Amino acid sequence: MSIKHTFKATVNWDINEGESTQNPRTFSRNHEVVIANKVSPLQVSAAKTFRGDDRLYNPEDLLLSALTSCHMMSYLYVCAQHKIEVLNYTDQSEGDLDVESSGKGSFKTVRLKPVVTIRDETKKELALSLHQKANELCFIANSCNFPISHEAIILVE
Numbered sequence: 148m149s150i151k152h153t154f155k156a157t158v159n160w161d162i163n164e165g166e167s168t169q170n171p172r173t174f175s176r177n178h179e180v181v182i183a184n185k186v187s188p189l190q191v192s193a194a195k196t197f198r199g200d201d202r203l204y205n206p207e208d209l210l211l212s213a214l215t216s217c218h219m220m221s222y223l224y225v226c227a228q229h230k231i232e233v234l235n236y237t238d239q240s241e242g243d244l245d246v247e248s249s250g251k252g253s254f255k256t257v258r259l260k261p262v263v264t265i266r267d268e269t270k271k272e273l274a275l276s277l278h279q280k281a282n283e284l285c286f287i288a289n290s291c292n293f294p295i296s297h298e299a300i301i302l303v304e
Contacts, residue, residue, distance in 0.1 A: 157181040159188075177203060207244055211257065214287045214295065215240040218259055222281035226265075231274050234304055235264040254293045264302045274301045 160178035168174050176193035177200050193199025194207055215238050226233050238261040246252035265274050278297040282288050288295055 155183065157183075172198065176200070207242070207254075210254070211240055211242045214242075214257060214285070214291065215259060217285045217287035218278075218281055218295075218297075219261070221284040222261070222263070222278060225277045225280045225284065226274065229270070229273060229277065231270045231277070232266040233263060233274075234266060235262075237262045254291070256293055257291070257295045258298055259295060260298045260300075262300045262302065264304050266304060268303045271301050271303060275299055 158178055158180055163175050166174040176198060178191055179188040180191050181188045190203045192203040192205055194205040195201035199205055219236055219238060223233060238259055240257060240259045242257040243255050244252055245255050263274060278299045282295060282297065
């Protein structure tokens, strides 16, 4: 049995004075993403490479951060199930996007690089192995069609 959850987002974009969408080089990619009952809209653009504002989030940033964040939350969940006390979790993930000359592109791989600090030395190997279980539970990872690797490091404090 499964339970369906629906998530909603609204994207708002307007043409700026003097711009035109008749030429792909002449209009702003800046827009906002609004999600009901959230703190504030996300200010989003294209990546700088694709004529966007590099000060703003871009869809590729958001995909990578969604995957990284979901993995962390799944990992903390499985650690709690195994009574592993996690003190700190940091991940400097990376994703590789390949774009063809036609403009079509896709992520080809993502590398999660979590550094996790736990309290109990005797649970270090278990803590390392639980990244695989977290990946199996992660909603975002289960929605991706590219390989996700885990280069995890477990520290003990």
